Amino acid sequence: MSNYQEKWLEDLLQLTEDTGKKTEKQIRILEAATEIFSQKGYEATSTSEIAQKAGVAEGTIFRHYKTKRDLLLSIAGPILVKLAAPFLLRDFVKLMELPYEKADDFFRALAKDRFKFARENTKIIKILIHEVPFQPELMGQIKRLSSDIVFNRIEKVVEHFQEAGQLVSAPPWRIMRTGASLVIGMILTHLFIAPDFPIDEDEEIDLAIDLLMNGIGNRSM
Amino acid sequence: MSNYQEKWLEDLLQLTEDTGKKTEKQIRILEAATEIFSQKGYEATSTSEIAQKAGVAEGTIFRHYKTKRDLLLSIAGPILVKLAAPFLLRDFVKLMELPYEKADDFFRALAKDRFKFARENTKIIKILIHEVPFQPELMGQIKRLSSDIVFNRIEKVVEHFQEAGQLVSAPPWRIMRTGASLVIGMILTHLFIAPDFPIDEDEEIDLAIDLLMNGIGNRSM
DNA sequence: ATTAAAAGTGAGTGCTCACTCATTTTATTG
DNA sequence: CAATAAAATGAGTGAGCACTCACTTTTAAT
Numbered sequence: 001m002s003n004y005q006e007k008w009l010e011d012l013l014q015l016t017e018d019t020g021k022k023t024e025k026q027i028r029i030l031e032a033a034t035e036i037f038s039q040k041g042y043e044a045t046s047t048s049e050i051a052q053k054a055g056v057a058e059g060t061i062f063r064h065y066k067t068k069r070d071l072l073l074s075i076a077g078p079i080l081v082k083l084a085a086p087f088l089l090r091d092f093v094k095l096m097e098l099p100y101e102k103a104d105d106f107f108r109a110l111a112k113d114r115f116k117f118a119r120e121n122t123k124i125i126k127i128l129i130h131e132v133p134f135q136p137e138l139m140g141q142i143k144r145l146s147s148d149i150v151f152n153r154i155e156k157v158v159e160h161f162q163e164a165g166q167l168v169s170a171p172p173w174r175i176m177r178t179g180a181s182l183v184i185g186m187i188l189t190h191l192f193i194a195p196d197f198p199i200d201e202d203e204e205i206d207l208a209i210d211l212l213m214n215g216i217g218n219r220s221m
Numbered sequence: 222m223s224n225y226q227e228k229w230l231e232d233l234l235q236l237t238e239d240t241g242k243k244t245e246k247q248i249r250i251l252e253a254a255t256e257i258f259s260q261k262g263y264e265a266t267s268t269s270e271i272a273q274k275a276g277v278a279e280g281t282i283f284r285h286y287k288t289k290r291d292l293l294l295s296i297a298g299p300i301l302v303k304l305a306a307p308f309l310l311r312d313f314v315k316l317m318e319l320p321y322e323k324a325d326d327f328f329r330a331l332a333k334d335r336f337k338f339a340r341e342n343t344k345i346i347k348i349l350i351h352e353v354p355f356q357p358e359l360m361g362q363i364k365r366l367s368s369d370i371v372f373n374r375i376e377k378v379v380e381h382f383q384e385a386g387q388l389v390s391a392p393p394w395r396i397m398r399t400g401a402s403l404v405i406g407m408i409l410t411h412l413f414i415a416p417d418f419p420i421d422e423d424e425e426i427d428l429a430i431d432l433l434m435n436g437i438g439n440r441s442m
Numbered sequence: 443a444t445t446a447a448a449a450g451t452g453a454g455t456g457c458t459c460a461c462t463c464a465t466t467t468t469a470t471t472g
Numbered sequence: 473c474a475a476t477a478a479a480a481t482g483a484g485t486g487a488g489c490a491c492t493c494a495c496t497t498t499t500a501a502t
Binding site: 023025026056057058059060063064 | 478479480481482483
């Protein structure tokens with residue numbers, strides 16, 4: 001039954017499940033590292049600082065993680081997979097086609113789900129944004145996940161809605177980039193640029209999706 | 222005649238003009254630093270590496286720049302002002318209202334101009350993206366420039382086009398964020414994510430602005 | 443041609459960094 | 473409660489870092 005073409009994908013997903021039992025101190029190390037990495041950046045953070053914040057001897061860090069970079073990757077790696085998780089489901093396309101008759105509803109559901117995820121993982125996402133361009137491992141994983149999986153699968157959904165006459169006829173990648181830009185722009189605004197600006201999150205998403213579907217031009221013209 | 226409320230702004234603009242004559246070696250230092258900072262990140266770059274690449278003794282760097290951070294700021298600071306330059310013109314609003322009768326044309330002209338600028342300054346923009354969150358000076362300058370100047374001025378333009386019935390009636394900041402997200406998303410895509418993907422830049426911008434104005438929904442419904 | 447200032451040099455300095463390892467503490471198991 | 477393994481420790485280490493400074497070379501002005 002299993003599709004061996006996507007074996008590596010299953011491996012990735014399994015990695016995410018907290019298989020290895022972690023010591024209490026190991027967890028404290030991960031928490032401290034996440035905190036400081038997100039505040040000062042990976043390169044500007046020293047292992048001694050992490051050890052101090054975690055209440056742990058410096059040697060303990062290196063008992064669990066061979067290098068400082070190892071520690072970074074064991075924080076940033078799993079979140080990448082979780083970030084793409086909704087698109088990794090074997091039957092993503094079927095799942096999405098059925099419940100959503102309207103394209104709006106599909107994009108809205110996706111935006112709400114990923115906004116929630118981003119809000120719950122703000123610190124790690126900041127680390128990710130900062131470090132991905134300089135860590136080839138992360139870059140490679142992102143490219144594989146996004147272009148091979150996420151892109152192809154959403155492309156099918158877009159084409160489906162185009163055939164149903166709900167979306168303008170343009171290259172799917174352009175429609176996807178438009179949607180992604182708007183949603184990511186909205187999420188980054190509220191998480192990093194203006195985190196204190198009070199909003200009704202659901203309403204915010206509804207309005208953003210409305211502008212995505214209908215544009216900013218006056219519709220009565 | 223001069224508006225003293227915007228004195229600091231004039232100071233900023235003057236700083237950008239290459240007032241101080243630079244030695245040949247000083248220029249080489251700036252070029253080398255820009256190159257390596259953008260490749261490896263500021264913290265991961267050593268001054269000795271910069272000196273080597275610039276073909277200069279390490280001490281020479283510190284004759285011109287008190288600290289390594291000073292060197293970074295003298296690269297990243299001026300670009301911030303240039304990035305916001307089109308909006309800094311005293312009579313930005315008047316200038317923009319007159320030649321552009323249609324909102325499309327205004328956004329299109331702005332997008333083209335800033336795309337061109339970004340393409341000519343790719344490396345420094347990468348440094349900027351990477352370092353702004355961790356350098357309070359840059360963060361402060363960005364906030365002052367964007368919220369006090371850029372935001373207020375584009376807000377007036379948006380309101381103008383709203384009154385002319387060309388833009389949907391929504392809070393101007395939401396319209397601005399939508400436009401900014403789309404244009405920035407397009408620029409980042411072509412400069413960093415898929416730089417080898419061949420495009421007709423003008424056509425690309427036209428199509429992006431079309432999606433911004435009219436949305437991705439089917440218009441014949 | 444003289445002289446003073448500015449630009450450039452590179453060996454040297456103290457410090458911090460990531461990482462190691464011999465040793466001690468804690469957990470596990472029959 | 474031994475016996476053994478696993479986890480944790482922290483002083484120690486060499487390498488590399490940003491930065492200094494006494495000195496030399498270049499430039500500019502008279």
